[in-house]
Amino acid sequence: MAITLHDVARLAGVSIKTVSNVINDYPHIRPATREKVEAAIDELGYQPNLSARSLRSGRSGVISLLIPDLRNAYFAELADAVMRAARAKGLSVIIEQMPGGKKEELEILRGPRMQLVDGILYSVLALGEEDAHHLDNSMPMVLLGDRIFHGPKDHVTMQNTEGSRAATEHLLSLGRRRVAALGAHPGEVVGSAGLRLDGYRQALAERGVEYDPALVIPVMSWHRQDGAEAMRAFLAEGVAFDGLVGFNDSMALGAMRVMQEAGLQIPGDVAVIGFDDIDETRYSIPSLSTIDPSKDQIAETAVDLLLERIENPDSDAPARDLATEFRVVQRESSAN
């Protein structure tokens, strides 16, 4: 049987409420009493029962991180950053994967699990602007990523369009003029894919390079394997190209592998840049240029915003949109 407030109170010779007060830093307690109670807590090894506390106070100290897929290195690294930021604030993190599309996302969002947590960090994948009303509840929530723009919740995002524009411009600045884009979602506007395609087109336009739809390679799921398969199909089409902007690193790495199998030199024949700056890009052959979206900054900002919402549940401050810094990281795959 676990130690409870009752046991501590009995040993210290005070009421359980006084023990509770000591634990919760209630100011009006005599130093002598505080010491007695703290000694009893130490002696018994008392640990508060978080279920009871959560039931009574409505706060559990746990937040939920909803991401598509831990196998994707970007999300694994983001989850790592979120957990470190959360730990620094005394929070635990429940990770939920949602690889199953819109229906599953809504199910998880509305499921009983979410009752256990104080707030949600939600990396939106399948939901769109038209689903924003589903989020219009009182649960503290911060959105990561870019699906819903004018939703009712705070929003922390990398600068997708600007980052992708900078990546494309980087290849153009090297003199490449047939730059392919890997990872488009045809028809999409508000998601990462749509925004990154937009940035790609902006960069082309600024340089006066004509946009060629034949250079836009659709990839629905953004894993290594998908990038590899898409590149294999693209090469089979025989479209000439001398640059490649991968909308994330994993796809770019998969594609690099296929290009090299096909005898293409990187960066000689094709200069390549990815997006996300996952660790692997430093060790691939060749190492992969990329956009560093400052995952740590995303994570810290998101946790801070969420904590603010958790601590001021009645605040009707309007939803905020924060964008984090990014920078172009040049490596061997786009060496001059």
Place this chain on the structure above:
Amino acid sequence: MAITLHDVARLAGVSIKTVSNVINDYPHIRPATREKVEAAIDELGYQPNLSARSLRSGRSGVISLLIPDLRNAYFAELADAVMRAARAKGLSVIIEQMPGGKKEELEILRGPRMQLVDGILYSVLALGEEDAHHLDNSMPMVLLGDRIFHGPKDHVTMQNTEGSRAATEHLLSLGRRRVAALGAHPGEVVGSAGLRLDGYRQALAERGVEYDPALVIPVMSWHRQDGAEAMRAFLAEGVAFDGLVGFNDSMALGAMRVMQEAGLQIPGDVAVIGFDDIDETRYSIPSLSTIDPSKDQIAETAVDLLLERIENPDSDAPARDLATEFRVVQRESSAN
């Protein structure tokens, strides 16, 4: 305010206990009553309060996964597998990272967070046999990995020694005779590093190849970067070698990169095999041979064992040791 049993009971015209009984599949309920209650639940959108349930029943439906580091692809993939296995059994997973060594591990294990969960999957990193007594409590727990052998808890492990022996034997069977081992922890016996080194030595002995300590490369932390740095130092020593067994894939990938920078051909000059079968190994250049430890099987077995312990808290069945299958995956880095 959230909907409670009281609201449902009022609407359905029954007692709250009956609603509770319906929810918990108590058998003796008239179909008509059940329907009324279910209709009321649907109408109100009732969700049970998990804190209250957990307080009353002592079960939260959440398990904890303690791992060193999500940035390490092996653990990210293992976490993914665990979460899928847990989800299939209706459990949520709280992931805690413990990069901080023994003191931090014990702190987390004993912290109040652990009160919230029904059981713990613990991928032991820093704790040793001498710490086994710290685990001698009533919390359901399954150990992953290999630190503590005769501890009081169930234990699911990959076959470290056998896997590593098979990996080494694979390179020997290709005719390599100067096979280096990457990732040793000098002095360690019971950890993965010690066991894998043991398997390496067994394979050498079976083939009658002399064990040369100069070929054993120590690496304390098993990330890409550490593998790369260790290989750089090893190459600087000028020790001749024609094969490399990496004790995990990340290190092997970092080392491959460095070897190729140094002009070595893989597998021509050095045949390489790793351990873990992370996704990245399929797309590296060259693709990396490895040992597939069946992470899915590890995860499923561990979750099953844990659930068994959770459901039979009083059972004093002795601790079990289960080892999962593994297989050698030959790829380009050790092509014939």
Place this chain on the structure above:
DNA sequence: GCGCGTTTCTGCAACGTTGTAGTCTCAACC
């Protein structure tokens, strides 16, 4: 010495759920 405010501490109720121990009804049995 009295009133008033502050400090220090306590008792009680409540959070929403489930386990235990019932009550009541009705059918089956001798």
Place this chain on the structure above:
DNA sequence: GGTTGAGACTACAACGTTGCAGAAACGCGC
């Protein structure tokens, strides 16, 4: 016709904590 037993349901008391209201003790000014 009374006993038995199962079925269907309910009342009540917990689980361990914290918010609220209040009691006792104390200090201060007049």
